[in-house]
Amino acid sequence: MNDEKPVRQPYTPFKKSEPVVPPQQPNPAVPAPAQQPPVQQPPQQEKKKKFVMPRINKEFIRAKQNLIVGGIFAFVFLIILIAFLPRIAALIRDRNPLGTPAPSPTEEPAPTPSPGPSQYADDEDVKTMESDIDTLSNALRDTVIREDKLRIPDLDFNVSFKK
Amino acid sequence: MRKVYVAFLISLFLSVIAFQRVGAQETVEDFNYEKAYQDYIYTQNIYSKNHADYLLARGQYLQAGTLAAQTKARDATSLMLQSRDDVMTTYLTAVRLRLSESTGVTDSTKEAWYTRVDNEISWYEDHKSRLPSAGTLDDLVNDSDDAVDQFDEITEGLIYEGLTTITIGKVVTFRDQVTDILERLKTKIAEVKANGDIDTTIIDRWVLETENKLTRSIEKQVEAQGLISDLQDPKKKDKQNIYNDAISRLQESTQFLKEANNFNNEIIQRIKREDK
Numbered sequence: 001m002n003d004e005k006p007v008r009q010p011y012t013p014f015k016k017s018e019p020v021v022p023p024q025q026p027n028p029a030v031p032a033p034a035q036q037p038p039v040q041q042p043p044q045q046e047k048k049k050k051f052v053m054p055r056i057n058k059e060f061i062r063a064k065q066n067l068i069v070g071g072i073f074a075f076v077f078l079i080i081l082i083a084f085l086p087r088i089a090a091l092i093r094d095r096n097p098l099g100t101p102a103p104s105p106t107e108e109p110a111p112t113p114s115p116g117p118s119q120y121a122d123d124e125d126v127k128t129m130e131s132d133i134d135t136l137s138n139a140l141r142d143t144v145i146r147e148d149k150l151r152i153p154d155l156d157f158n159v160s161f162k163k
Numbered sequence: 164m165r166k167v168y169v170a171f172l173i174s175l176f177l178s179v180i181a182f183q184r185v186g187a188q189e190t191v192e193d194f195n196y197e198k199a200y201q202d203y204i205y206t207q208n209i210y211s212k213n214h215a216d217y218l219l220a221r222g223q224y225l226q227a228g229t230l231a232a233q234t235k236a237r238d239a240t241s242l243m244l245q246s247r248d249d250v251m252t253t254y255l256t257a258v259r260l261r262l263s264e265s266t267g268v269t270d271s272t273k274e275a276w277y278t279r280v281d282n283e284i285s286w287y288e289d290h291k292s293r294l295p296s297a298g299t300l301d302d303l304v305n306d307s308d309d310a311v312d313q314f315d316e317i318t319e320g321l322i323y324e325g326l327t328t329i330t331i332g333k334v335v336t337f338r339d340q341v342t343d344i345l346e347r348l349k350t351k352i353a354e355v356k357a358n359g360d361i362d363t364t365i366i367d368r369w370v371l372e373t374e375n376k377l378t379r380s381i382e383k384q385v386e387a388q389g390l391i392s393d394l395q396d397p398k399k400k401d402k403q404n405i406y407n408d409a410i411s412r413l414q415e416s417t418q419f420l421k422e423a424n425n426f427n428n429e430i431i432q433r434i435k436r437e438d439k
Contacts, residue, residue: 118435118436120360120361125351126434129344136337136344137421140417143337147330150258153203155250157307157314159240159308161225
């Protein structure tokens with residue numbers, strides 16, 4: 001059994017490709033070094049310039065796909081949840097009778113038109129009588145008809161010197 | 164010139180006499196219920212002090228039994244009994260003045276009660292004047308017992324009769340006011356009916372309801388007045404209960420008046436509304 005776990009490499013979306021080195025050209029500004037006697041070299045093959053495609057990390061793409069699909073599912077679930085939320089709330093409320101019922105809108109009776117004042121509303125006699133009734137009502141309410149201040153005095157009538 | 168001086172002196176003399184009479188009249192008129200009540204409270208305070216002294220002297224005499232203690236007890240008892248008579252006199256005077264200032268009581272009823280209460284006041288004043296001449300403690304005890312008999316047989320019933328009459332006066336005054344308003348209302352309703360402005364069928368029924376309340380009020384008052392004869396009966400002992408019973412009926416009578424007044428108010432509001 002090999003217990004050694006493979007060392008996980010840090011995640012990189014693209015593997016680094018070897019940089020393309022352009023062929024060096026002689027710089028005319030720089031004086032050429034002293035001419036050396038030409039060394040017989042084998043004939044060089046002409047190197048072709050190649051475009052190197054970056055290597056795509058498939059794991060990264062898969063993770064991205066999962067993330068997008070999951071997001072779409074979550075969004076759709078949220079929409080469904082919002083759509084059904086009132087029904088769920090009603091279901092919970094029905095199962096819990098102790099909960100305070102939501103106030104149901106009651107139909108208010110249409111206000112009956114109150115009769116307006118008659119021609120006697122401003123009659124002087126009527127006004128005077130109304131005032132007298134109010135005054136009498138207050139007097140009847142405030143007056144104590146029993147004479148509480150004049151209760152019979154509590155006197156000692158039991159005078160005796162017998163032991 | 165001499166005649167002028169004489170005339171001046173005579174007019175001066177008459178003016179002085181006139182001012183004195185006015186002053187004396189004012190003094191009598193100023194003595195009202197409030198002042199009589201203050202007098203009563205004052206004498207009650209004196210009685211309380213004398214009664215405390217009497218209890219102390221009595222206790223010392225019963226404990227020591229000496230002649231000195233006996234003399235002290237006699238003096239203290241005499242003072243206490245005199246102040247007790249003063250309390251009764253000032254109290255009766257206060258009730259008398261309260262009744263005199265009451266409305267709703269006929270003059271004949273007042274005068275009849277005044278005569279009897281004045282006799283009572285005279286009795287207690289006379290009783291008080293006899294007390295200093297009492298030689299022994301037994302004499303004082305007998306004098307005290309005389310006052311007890313007088314109070315039980317006459318005074319107590321007379322007081323409760325006076326207090327009941329004052330309350331009846333209040334009820335009568337209120338009922339007179341309710342009746343007066345109702346009569347004015349009836350006049351106005353007749354005017355409305357003659358003009359044909361408002362259908363007064365309901366109002367007429369309400370007027371009858373109000374009159375019924377007034378009748379019930381009168382019935383309760385008559386019941387209370389019937390109890391006054393019990394207060395005058397010396398054989399009836401529990402006069403306080405009779406008085407409480409009478410006041411209870413008068414309170415019911417007042418309740419009917421309150422309802423009648425509310426009915427009057429409803430009638431007024433009905434007249435003020437447009438007929439629909």
